[in-house]
Amino acid sequence: MNQDKKYKQYDIVILFCASEINIDGQFDEIVKNIYLGGQVRMDAAVDFAERVKIYFIVGGSEKKVTDMKSYLEKQFETYKLQDCPKIIRIKSDPDTTGNLWAVKLVLQKNQKLHLLTGKVGLMTNFYHLPRVMRFAADIFKDINVNFIPISSEAVITRHLSTYSTYQNAFVARVVQDIKGLRDWEDENYNKQTKVDDWCYECLDKDILIGLE
Numbered sequence: 001m002n003q004d005k006k007y008k009q010y011d012i013v014i015l016f017c018a019s020e021i022n023i024d025g026q027f028d029e030i031v032k033n034i035y036l037g038g039q040v041r042m043d044a045a046v047d048f049a050e051r052v053k054i055y056f057i058v059g060g061s062e063k064k065v066t067d068m069k070s071y072l073e074k075q076f077e078t079y080k081l082q083d084c085p086k087i088i089r090i091k092s093d094p095d096t097t098g099n100l101w102a103v104k105l106v107l108q109k110n111q112k113l114h115l116l117t118g119k120v121g122l123m124t125n126f127y128h129l130p131r132v133m134r135f136a137a138d139i140f141k142d143i144n145v146n147f148i149p150i151s152s153e154a155v156i157t158r159h160l161s162t163y164s165t166y167q168n169a170f171v172a173r174v175v176q177d178i179k180g181l182r183d184w185e186d187e188n189y190n191k192q193t194k195v196d197d198w199c200y201e202c203l204d205k206d207i208l209i210g211l212e
Contacts, residue, residue, distance in 0.1 A: 009051040011118030013085075013150065016099055016132065017059025018042070018125070021067040029162050034176065035169040037125040037152060040161050042068065044152035045123060046075040052085040052121075054211070058103055060094025062203060086211075089203040096132060097191055100139045102200035109200075110208055116145040123150040126163070127173045131180050 018038030019028045027038030045055065055072070059065045069087050076084045092102030107113045122132050129149045136147050153161040163170040183189040202208050 008053045008083075009119065010053065010121045010148075012054045012056060012115060013045075013048070013052045013121040013123050014056045014058060014103055015041070015045050015068070016096070016122075016124045016128070017057065017064045017068060020061075020064050021071065025071075027071075030166055030169050033169055033172065035125075035127065035163060035166050035173040037127075037161075037163065040156055040163070041123070041125055041152045042071055043075075043158055044156040045072060046079065046081075047157045048123070048150070048155045049076060049081055049085055050083065054086045054088060054115075056088050056090055056103055058090040058092050058099045060092060060098065062089075062091050062201075065089035065091060065203065086207055087204070088207050091199065091201040091203060093191075093199045095190070096128070096135055097139070097189070097194075098198060100132070100136055101198040104140060104143070105198060105200040106202045106208070110202065110205070112208060112211065113143060115211060116140075116143060119148065120145060121148045121150045123152060123155075126151040126153045127170065127177050131177050131184070134181060134184060 018036055018041045019031070022028055027042050028036050029039050030036060049072070057065050057068045059068065066089060069089055072087060090102050090106050092098045107115060122129070122136065124132055129151055133147065133149055153163055180189065184192060187193070
């Protein structure tokens, strides 16, 4: 990382779970010939860490977010990163809508919505960003927050992103996400109008409570 950028540019970055860790200790890049970019997403979070005060890692099971946290902490140690971000795990329903609702509800229930008045990023793969940003605009519409999109493929520095290697799989994934956006605009997306009974749990509540 460029030395003049080693300062905390982001108060919070919300990192979305891509997949469970696999038997090789990595996160899947391709699933059923569709680009997922899980390893790129996680390695980008390591490369970007020194710019972040707090990572909220959100995913559909305790195992997923715990694997993510363990991976990040091991990489921070391996690369001898200084002033590493705090990491807060949030368990949610296993989809993008559920991820966003869980973050909102955890902050709301713990009276921490004021944290969103700072600089807040949404980090995920490039193909996923338009859908995440569109969903967040509706889910957080009653809160004064301006999310900043962060593309994992754009900020990773340790190695080249794999999307260019898997171009057909990447295009197939983009097509899927375009359909998701279309369904949302048509108000036909799965659980789009649901406002209650979302799964949400902060697994690092002691860290969250300690935040000012």
